[in-house]
Amino acid sequence: MKDTGVAPQLSTSGGANTHRFKSFRQRIDAIEINVARRIERDLDEPDEHGSYFSEAVSKWNELNCTKDYTEFLHRVRAYHQSLAQVLYHKDDIVCILEDYLSLEHELALEPMLDLVTTLARDLQEEVLPYYERLVRKIMPLIKSSTPEIVEAASNALAYLFKYLSKSLIEDLRPTFNLISPLLGIERQQSGVRRFAAESLSFLIRKLRGDALQKFVEHVTHALIECPTDQLAGFRDGIALLFFECMRSVKSQLHSRASGMLVALLRELYKEEFSGMRLEGNDVYVLVAEVLKLCLHHADRDASEQLWSVLFDQFDAQARA
Numbered sequence: 001m002k003d004t005g006v007a008p009q010l011s012t013s014g015g016a017n018t019h020r021f022k023s024f025r026q027r028i029d030a031i032e033i034n035v036a037r038r039i040e041r042d043l044d045e046p047d048e049h050g051s052y053f054s055e056a057v058s059k060w061n062e063l064n065c066t067k068d069y070t071e072f073l074h075r076v077r078a079y080h081q082s083l084a085q086v087l088y089h090k091d092d093i094v095c096i097l098e099d100y101l102s103l104e105h106e107l108a109l110e111p112m113l114d115l116v117t118t119l120a121r122d123l124q125e126e127v128l129p130y131y132e133r134l135v136r137k138i139m140p141l142i143k144s145s146t147p148e149i150v151e152a153a154s155n156a157l158a159y160l161f162k163y164l165s166k167s168l169i170e171d172l173r174p175t176f177n178l179i180s181p182l183l184g185i186e187r188q189q190s191g192v193r194r195f196a197a198e199s200l201s202f203l204i205r206k207l208r209g210d211a212l213q214k215f216v217e218h219v220t221h222a223l224i225e226c227p228t229d230q231l232a233g234f235r236d237g238i239a240l241l242f243f244e245c246m247r248s249v250k251s252q253l254h255s256r257a258s259g260m261l262v263a264l265l266r267e268l269y270k271e272e273f274s275g276m277r278l279e280g281n282d283v284y285v286l287v288a289e290v291l292k293l294c295l296h297h298a299d300r301d302a303s304e305q306l307w308s309v310l311f312d313q314f315d316a317q318a319r320a
């Protein structure tokens with residue numbers, strides 16, 4: 001399954017050519033992570049004593065016949081016949097999943113990543129003790145050279161966030177710290193930063209009031225403390241993160257866009273600009289980049305809310 005950079009893909013654009021070649025970059029660029037618009041999963045609702053994890057295992061029995069998956073199935077067989085079994089044997093199941101969540105088991109990675117999210121769907125808050133371990137196993141897979149694995153890993157991370165959102169949004173700062181390497185605090189390709197931003201934006205949109213402001217404050221502080229050699233990449237990743245929170249479908253902005261911009265501006269007001277150029281301030285450059293991304297995305301009517309926020313905030317600062 002090693003990607004050679006160019007692979008044949010089924011053309012969905014019509015015409016005489018049934019197949020066309022797509023480069024690795026084209027295939028990566030085509031991936032979009034958005035759990036807000038993809039709520040339904042391809043699993044039947046389990047019966048009273050069944051589980052999503054068990055349903056997923058049955059599905060992959062038919063779809064993946066590799067040696068790795070067969071070995072996994074043999075190890076987990078006694079643990080998933082009912083929801084009660086899954087709950088009782090959750091320690092064993094997580095440990096087995098961890099064993100197969102690596103590129104050494106590439107052919108079985110797609111089912112393993114799917115099973116992580118279905119396990120989280122079953123366990124809900126009871127998966128929290130394993131949350132950091134599972135995220136750390138998924139993160140390296142997003143940097144794979146195989147587009148199918150990149151997409152499966154990115155979706156797994158996004159759905160893990162979705163199913164645990166109620167608990168995670170109580171304090172989102174540890175989750176930001178956990179995935180900050182993917183956002184650019186460590187050197188990453190732009191696609192990796194984008195997938196991390198798309199995955200986490202679903203949770204940030206749920207923050208309100210003081211919780212949102214504390215999170216934005218934490219993120220801007222992390223940016224200020226970032227080592228110089230990684231600053232530009234990390235700033236781009238954070239800008240993408242806030243942009244993903246603020247954009248909506250087509251050329252529209254999300255209903256949370258205005259509140260997000262206000263929170264960013266409040267952090268900007270804390271900065272000391274005496275005797276320095278604006279372009280030399282990391283928070284200013286971040287806010288400017290977020291606005292640029294939003295204005296490039298939004299049409300004239302949608303962008304009016306941003307201009308309204310800017311004018312109102314600047315007027316309030318002038319009167320203060």
